[in-house]
Amino acid sequence: MEETLMEKLRRGDAPPALRKAAEEESLPLEEVAGAIVEGKAVFPCNRARSPERPCIIGGGSRVKVNANLGTSSDYAGLEEELEKLRAAVEAGADAVMDLSTGGPLDRVREAIVDASPLPVGSVPIYQAAVRAQEERGSIVAMTPEDMFRAVEDHCASGIDFITVHCGVTMRVLETLKANPRVADIVSRGGAFLAGWILHNEKENPFYEDFDRLLEIARRHEVTLSLGDGLRPGCIEDATDAAQVAELVVLGELVQRCREAGVQCMVEGPGHIPLHQVEANVSLAKAVTRGAPFYVLGPLVTDVAAGHDHVAAAIGGALAAMAGADFLCYVTPREHLGLPTAEDVREGVIITRIAGHAADIARGIPAAREWDLRMSRARKALDWEAQLELALDREKARRLFGERQVEGERACTMCGDFCAMRFISHFLGKEEVPVCE
Amino acid sequence: MEETLMEKLRRGDAPPALRKAAEEESLPLEEVAGAIVEGKAVFPCNRARSPERPCIIGGGSRVKVNANLGTSSDYAGLEEELEKLRAAVEAGADAVMDLSTGGPLDRVREAIVDASPLPVGSVPIYQAAVRAQEERGSIVAMTPEDMFRAVEDHCASGIDFITVHCGVTMRVLETLKANPRVADIVSRGGAFLAGWILHNEKENPFYEDFDRLLEIARRHEVTLSLGDGLRPGCIEDATDAAQVAELVVLGELVQRCREAGVQCMVEGPGHIPLHQVEANVSLAKAVTRGAPFYVLGPLVTDVAAGHDHVAAAIGGALAAMAGADFLCYVTPREHLGLPTAEDVREGVIITRIAGHAADIARGIPAAREWDLRMSRARKALDWEAQLELALDREKARRLFGERQVEGERACTMCGDFCAMRFISHFLGKEEVPVCE
Numbered sequence: 020m021e022e023t024l025m026e027k028l029r030r031g032d033a034p035p036a037l038r039k040a041a042e043e044e045s046l047p048l049e050e051v052a053g054a055i056v057e058g059k060a061v062f063p064c065n066r067a068r069s070p071e072r073p074c075i076i077g078g079g080s081r082v083k084v085n086a087n088l089g090t091s092s093d094y095a096g097l098e099e100e101l102e103k104l105r106a107a108v109e110a111g112a113d114a115v116m117d118l119s120t121g122g123p124l125d126r127v128r129e130a131i132v133d134a135s136p137l138p139v140g141s142v143p144i145y146q147a148a149v150r151a152q153e154e155r156g157s158i159v160a161m162t163p164e165d166m167f168r169a170v171e172d173h174c175a176s177g178i179d180f181i182t183v184h185c186g187v188t189m190r191v192l193e194t195l196k197a198n199p200r201v202a203d204i205v206s207r208g209g210a211f212l213a214g215w216i217l218h219n220e221k222e223n224p225f226y227e228d229f230d231r232l233l234e235i236a237r238r239h240e241v242t243l244s245l246g247d248g249l250r251p252g253c254i255e256d257a258t259d260a261a262q263v264a265e266l267v268v269l270g271e272l273v274q275r276c277r278e279a280g281v282q283c284m285v286e287g288p289g290h291i292p293l294h295q296v297e298a299n300v301s302l303a304k305a306v307t308r309g310a311p312f313y314v315l316g317p318l319v320t321d322v323a324a325g326h327d328h329v330a331a332a333i334g335g336a337l338a339a340m341a342g343a344d345f346l347c348y349v350t351p352r353e354h355l356g357l358p359t360a361e362d363v364r365e366g367v368i369i370t371r372i373a374g375h376a377a378d379i380a381r382g383i384p385a386a387r388e389w390d391l392r393m394s395r396a397r398k399a400l401d402w403e404a405q406l407e408l409a410l411d412r413e414k415a416r417r418l419f420g421e422r423q424v425e426g427e428r429a430c431t432m433c434g435d436f437c438a439m440r441f442i443s444h445f446l447g448k449e450e451v452p453v454c455e
Numbered sequence: 456m457e458e459t460l461m462e463k464l465r466r467g468d469a470p471p472a473l474r475k476a477a478e479e480e481s482l483p484l485e486e487v488a489g490a491i492v493e494g495k496a497v498f499p500c501n502r503a504r505s506p507e508r509p510c511i512i513g514g515g516s517r518v519k520v521n522a523n524l525g526t527s528s529d530y531a532g533l534e535e536e537l538e539k540l541r542a543a544v545e546a547g548a549d550a551v552m553d554l555s556t557g558g559p560l561d562r563v564r565e566a567i568v569d570a571s572p573l574p575v576g577s578v579p580i581y582q583a584a585v586r587a588q589e590e591r592g593s594i595v596a597m598t599p600e601d602m603f604r605a606v607e608d609h610c611a612s613g614i615d616f617i618t619v620h621c622g623v624t625m626r627v628l629e630t631l632k633a634n635p636r637v638a639d640i641v642s643r644g645g646a647f648l649a650g651w652i653l654h655n656e657k658e659n660p661f662y663e664d665f666d667r668l669l670e671i672a673r674r675h676e677v678t679l680s681l682g683d684g685l686r687p688g689c690i691e692d693a694t695d696a697a698q699v700a701e702l703v704v705l706g707e708l709v710q711r712c713r714e715a716g717v718q719c720m721v722e723g724p725g726h727i728p729l730h731q732v733e734a735n736v737s738l739a740k741a742v743t744r745g746a747p748f749y750v751l752g753p754l755v756t757d758v759a760a761g762h763d764h765v766a767a768a769i770g771g772a773l774a775a776m777a778g779a780d781f782l783c784y785v786t787p788r789e790h791l792g793l794p795t796a797e798d799v800r801e802g803v804i805i806t807r808i809a810g811h812a813a814d815i816a817r818g819i820p821a822a823r824e825w826d827l828r829m830s831r832a833r834k835a836l837d838w839e840a841q842l843e844l845a846l847d848r849e850k851a852r853r854l855f856g857e858r859q860v861e862g863e864r865a866c867t868m869c870g871d872f873c874a875m876r877f878i879s880h881f882l883g884k885e886e887v888p889v890c891e
Contacts, residue, residue, distance in 0.1 A: 092870030093860045120872045148872065158877070196882065201830045203878050210874035214881040252875075253830030254815060254823065293776050294816035319772065319812035321826040321833070324841065325850035329765055329805055333812055336755065336769045340729050354833065354841075355851060356858030356867040369765055376755035376769055379690060380730035387690065390757040394637045394689030397757070397790065405760065405790075414761035415791060422792030424529045431792040434528030436556045436584065438646035439688075441594070442639050445650040446632065 023237055023280040024062060028052045037062055040075050045385065054078025058277040059309040060344075061180075061284050063114070063138045066240035068177035071136035074113045076284060077311030077344040081383055082374035083113035085140070085313070085347045086367050087358075088131060094357045095122025097130055104131055106360040110367035111410075112348070116140040116182075120149055120207075129176055138179040140244060143169035144225075148211045159215050163224035167231060174239035181241055182286065183232060184208040184248035185225040185272055186265040189216055195249060195261035202252035205289075209248020229272060233279040243276060243283040244313060245269045250289035253321050257291045258299060270306035284311035284345065287338075291317035296334055300341035313345040314338050327353035328366050332373040339377030346370050368411045375410065398439055400428055459673050459716040460498060464488045473498055476511050481821065490514025494713040495745040496780075497616075497720050499550070499574045502676035504613035507572035510549045512720060513747030513780040517819055518810035519549035521576070521749070521783045522803050523794075524567060530793045531558025533566055540567055542796040546803035547846075548784070552576040552618075556585055556643075565612055574615040576680060579605035580661075584647045595651050599660035603667060610675035617677055618722065619668060620644040620684035621661040621708055622701040625652055631685060631697035638688035641725075645684020665708060669715040679712060679719040680749060681705045686725030689757050693727045694735060706742035720747035720781065723774075727753035732770055736777035749781040750774050763789035764802050768809040775813030782806050804847045811846065834875055836864055 027034070033052050040062065041051040054060035060078025064070065076083050086107035088100050100119070107115050114137050119127045124146050132139050147169040151161040173181055187209050195204075195213075204210040212223055225232055236243050249265045251257040269285050276283035285307050291299055296317060303312050317334035318327055331349035339346060350358040350366035358366065378386035389408070396404035402419065409415035422431045429437030463470070469488050476498065477487040490496035496514025500506065512519050522543035524536050536555070543551050550573050555563045560582050568575050583605035587597040609617055623645050631640075631649075640646040648659055661668055672679050685701045687693040705721050712719035721743050727735055732753060739748050753770035754763055767785035775782060786794040786802035794802065814822035825844070832840035838855065845851035858867045865873030 091867055092872065093863055093867035094858070121870060145872070152871075159881075201827065202834050202875070203882055203884075205874050207869060207872060207874045210878040211872075214878055217881040253833070254826045255830055292815045293772060293812050320808060320815060320846075321829045322811065322844060322846045323808045324829075324845040325847045325854050326805060326808055329768055329808055330812065332765055333769050333772045333809060336729060337773060351850075352854050352858065352868070354866070354868075355855040357870075358868075359858070369762060372756060372759045372762055372765055373769060375758065376729050376766065379728045379756060390690045391637065393757045393760075394691055397689070398638050408758060409760040410756075410758045411761045414787075418761050418788050419791040422530070422788065422795070427529055430790070431527055431529035432788070432790075432794075433643060434557060434793075435588075436528065436581070436643060436647075438641050438643045439638070442646040442650055445595075445653040446639055448639075 020237070021066070023240055024064070025056055025280040025282060028056050036064065036069055036073050040073055044075065044080050046080060051075055051078055051080070055282065057309070058273065058283070059311065061242045061282040061311050063140070063179040063242040063282070064240065065174070065177050065179045068132065070138045070179060073138055081386070082339045082377050083345045084367060084370045084374055085114045085116060085345060086112040086363055087116050087118050087347065088363070089116070089118035090121040090127055091357050092121040097122070097127050099360070100127055101130060101134055102360045103358070103363045104134055106363040107367055108136060110364045111371055112137060112367045114138040114140060116142070118142055118145065120145050124149060128173070128178070132177045140180040140182065141173050141178045142182040142208050143173045144184065144208045144211055146172070158211055159218040161215060163228070166224050170232065170235055174235055174241045178241060180244050182208060182244045182246040183225050184212050184246040185223065185229060185232070186245065186268040187212045187216065187223050187248035188226050188268055189222050191249065191261060191264045191268060192216060194264040198260040200256040200259065200261070202256055204249060205252030206246065206248045206250055208246055212248060226268070229275060233276065233281050236281045237279060243281060245272055245283055245285045247286045247288065250287065250315065251291065253290050254292050257288065258295050262288065266303060266306055273307045273310045284313050287312055287314040287343065288317045289315060290321060291319065291334060293319045293334070293337065296337045297341040300338050300343050304342050311344040312342065313347065314343045315347040316349055318349065324354050325351055327351065328369045332369045335370060336373035336376045339374055340380045346374050371410060400439065456673065457502070459676055460500070461492055461716040461718060464492050472500065472505060472509050476509055480511065480516050482516060487511055487514055487516070491718065493745070494709065494719070495747065497678045497718040497747050499576070499615040499678040499718070500676065501610070501613050501615045504568065506574045506615060509574055517822070518775045518813050519781045520803060520806045520810055521550045521552060521781060522548040522799055523552050523554050523783065524799070525552070525554035526557040526563055527793050528557040533558070533563050535796070536563055537566060537570055538796045539794070539799045540570055542799040543803055544572060546800045547807055548573060548803045550574040550576060552578070554578055554581065556581050560585060564609070564614070568613040576616040576618065577609050577614045578618040578644050579609040580620065580644045580647055582608070594647050595654040597651060599664065602660050606668065606671055610671055610677045614677060616680050618644060618680045618682040619661050620648050620682040621659065621665060621668070622681065622704040623648045623652065623684035624659050624662050624704055627685065627697060627700045627704060628652060630700040634696040636692040636695065636697070638692055640685060641688030642682065642684045642686055644682055648684060662704070665711060669712065669717050672717045673715060679717060681708055681719055681721045683722045683724065686723065686751065687727065689726050690728050693724065694731050698724065702739060702742055709743045709746045720749050723748055723750040723779070724753045725751055726757060727755065727770060729755045729770070729773065732773045733777040736774050736779050740778050747780040748778065749783065750779045751783040752785055754785065760790050761787055763787065764805045768805045771806060772809035772812045775810055776816040782810050807846060836875065
């Protein structure tokens with residue numbers, strides 16, 4: 020059987036793509052390789068496909084941003100998904116996931132894998148559930164074989180990482196039932212598996228036969244993203260017994276991944292009040308012995324519909340400062356509908372701002388240098404440089420252009436009374452150089 | 456001389472407006488009154504004018520949001536300012552400031568004071584600087600008399616709180632010169648006063664003759680907002696010697712305000728990396744012995760132009776969780792131009808999300824209850840209730856409507872495969888009640 024990346028790295032053999040990725044982040048290769056070997060970083064990269072722009076997640080690297088794509092039963096067009104993919108790539112996402120549940124699932128997934136320069140993730144249980152609904156009349160009529168078949172299909176089609184909700188076990192569901200929630204289960208994969216377990220009175224096949232998952236992941240060099248099927252779906256449910264019970268299970272499975280030479284990361288909440296964000300990250304990092312932590316948000320309030328990307332950016336920045344490595348974006352359309360390409364763009368940009376703020380806090384030199392270049396351009400009233408250095412060049416240029424006035428050297432906020440310009444003279448500095 | 460609010464409260468005499476404000480926040484009046492007497496809360500309310508909707512800032516109350524209005528030399532229209540005021544009020548701001556530096560300053564300020572149901576703040580030094588530029592040919596030709604005249608004029612016109620940059624002293628400027636910055640001084644008031652001090656080689660009149668400020672503030676019952684003229688204008692300059700030296704001066708002046716029975720709050724940064732936000736708030740609270748802390752942002756990165764309201768919301772949420780009481784909004788147009796009414800709306804909404812997230816973290820019962828109501832509506836797929844409970848009803852309704860599909864009970868994100876609907880049955884709950 021072919022070696023996995025972890026095994027190659029244990030022998031000191033690093034693939035060129037990893038060397039390049041480490042170099043781009045100015046990280047010593049040995050450090051990155053060591054982190055992957057220890058299970059503290061991942062480099063999702065399917066054996067059959069090498070994404071053009073793979074990325075290191077965890078291990079002291081820059082915080083990464085994922086954009087969720089995918090159809091639903093209401094919007095199932097392939098073209099729209101490819102447009103969303105382009106929007107995500109252009110906005111600077113580091114990875115995308117195809118979460119389709121509507122239309123021709125295989126075709127959509129294969130088209131995204133084909134077109135994406137970024138690592139692509141998916142959630143195979145969605146496909147198993149949709150197929151079971153179509154072919155057997157109900158989601159809970161899925162067989163374990165259906166579930167593993169979907170995993171195999173996805174891995175064989177070049178997917179780089181898959182979410183598997185292995186922690187939704189019979190025992191964890193007992194904990195859930197003993198501690199009722201407002202929003203029960205909001206993870207789709209988590210809900211499908213929980214429904215299956217409760218209806219069939221059988222253990223979660225992904226948990227019971229975890230070795231089979233490991234074997235598939237090994238064969239295709241697919242990174243497992245251990246899903247949090249019981250992530251809290253509202254502030255009231257945050258950090259409850261069921262969530263923590265599931266995390267404990269995931270911690271055990273992380274260890275089994277490491278032993279099998281399979282890369283894995285762990286998914287986290289969800290909706291978490293601001294004062295519990297840091298504790299959630301610390302807990303996950305402790306329980307998983309430092310596995311890369313992939314958070315969805317967390318949203319720090321439930322009432323921000325229309326601006327949930329911002330509620331998520333607040334939680335995401337704080338989570339990433341505390342150690343989360345991978346931020347799943349949230350778009351302005353969250354809780355209201357399937358995102359459009361414009362929503363995708365906005366979601367990626369705002370999540371990148373959160374990640375970048377955390378990178379500064381985490382002492383990543385390139386992050387701080389970027390801000391320093393911007394600040395020097397700002398002090399110099401060098402507008403062209405400022406607009407080029409903006410994380411969102413397009414919007415910065417548009418907003419500046421809409422209000423700027425011919426002949427004004429400062430911006431129109433202060434006009435003649437620009438503090439930046441005014442004070443330089445009195446501090447014995449030369450008149451500020453301006454590009455005109 | 457008439458008693459000030461602090462003096463009245465010391466006698467146990469609470470004005471009806473304060474009783475009402477405390478009641479609206481479900482706070483015991485004695486607690487609020489005690490906090491104001493100790494200088495840990497303020498209730499900005501000019502003696503000559505009672506704003507329709509005054510608000511308590513600090514003392515365990517809900518985090519408040521301020522929206523900056525005001526003209527510049529490039530956009531000096533009164534009508535636009537009144538439109539921005541309406542946008543701020545409708546979006547749910549708790550206070551506004553008129554920061555005008557262009558056009559007919561008195562007319563704009565008086566019109567805003569007249570039309571605003573909210574407390575109104577201003578920065579009188581702007582007017583003194585603009586007048587000096589017009590009448591004497593240069594800002595640094597202002598006389599101390601000009602400065603105090605502007606303060607007197609603003610207080611007499613009904614302004615409820617004024618920013619006075621009393622901490623920009625000769626000594627603090629020595630500290631600044633000894634510790635050079637990338638962005639020097641970005642506060643307009645701070646820059647004008649620093650330029651004046653350096654050019655005239657005289658002490659800051661607002662510091663030297665602080666008693667005169669106290670006398671004016673007492674007479675009009677105007678709350679002093681001790682400005683941070685040396686707030687850092689970029690991440691690189693954050694938490695430096697000059698910033699901290701100024702804060703120490705402000706701490707001394709807070710004590711003098713309390714002794715004089717004058718309400719005051721303290722202004723804070725600015726641009727601060729995420730990992731220094733909490734420390735900045737703790738420091739300010741310690742040095743000022745718990746004075747209400749009013750922060751501008753803080754922005755946690757310099758490169759978010761076009762989305763600086765989000766960079767500010769991340770810092771603001773964290774600051775407010777750590778104890779900041781009053782968040783000055785930042786709009787998407789920050790660093791690019793004078794905001795429009797639409798920018799004002801967006802700035803207020805996003806800043807309210809940050810404040811609300813902090814309110815939840817600070818354990819304010821009404822904040823948590825709001826989220827709980829939303830979560831119950833969400834679980835019930837009760838769209839009308841969800842849209843009514845959204846902090847930004849208008850945008851939530853628009854985004855939902857744009858993508859919703861006739862006959863769909865869930866939203867179009869998951870359509871037929873809605874986790875919320877699916878799992879209820881298996882948890883032995885009744886079918887989710889839906890409003891149709």
